[in-house]
Amino acid sequence: MDLPSFLWLWRIAAWSMGLSLTAYVLLGITGGWMFATRTQKKPRPKGLRLAHLILGGTLVTLVLLLLTIGIVGTLGYYGNLGHSAHLPAGLVVVALVLVSVVSGLRIHAKRPDMRRLHVATNVLLFVAFAAVSWTGWSVVQKYLP
Template identity: 60%
Template sequence: MNLPSFIWLWKIAAWSMGFSLLAYLLLAMTGTWMFQARQTRHRRPRWLRSGHYIIGGIMVALVLLLLGIGLVGTLGYYGTLNHSAHFGAGLTVVGLVLISAWSATQISPGRPWARTVHISANAVLFIAFAWVTWTGWIVVQKYLP
């Protein structure tokens, strides 16, 4: 396969991961703000919900970019997948992000389960992000001189 330099893939992946973690933090902050406003019956800023959705969409795109880089990089280097725990960690993060995004679109007064699924997926995502970060660091160490 004629692939781009793997160092460029790693740089794109590193920036994407950093921005994914930043998006996760911003989503936690805005989600907490929306939750508190809801519990205390205070008005929330008009931009808060749409901002939360936009940041969530960006995080979905970044995580899918990371999935693509991981697949291309691993297949290009090894010719096959699943050479470390990072593969499982990455798929777990992708799955949780997609569950979170899907459940966010289902949240409504008639579907109280959707908010529970959304918040639960994001709580587990915290652990999954830590796992994928740790396993990714181990993978990167294999390739650095």
């Protein structure tokens, strides 16, 4: 396919990645705030958990959108996948986001292991986002003239 016909797809991907990173940072802030209120035995502000859940759902949606754009764009441009380390890095991000969601939704006082898994997954997600950003930048350089 012609590269100019893909520019709209890459714009959506760039915005989605920026919004994903923003959602991740906001999730860290709201998660840290919930942790602080829990450890300091203070009342949690109303809507904080709901905001955290909405941000998490937004992150999942954006990451799945990025996966779809990556697959469609790469198949459309090259005809196959696997041209860089960006695909495995992206798949790791998708997997970690899904593990984070499942573990986050299972957090309960009777299951403290889920909280630890959720936090550990999100620490790893920081590294994975860095890797996918780095490899994504190199992919973008291939498409630019």
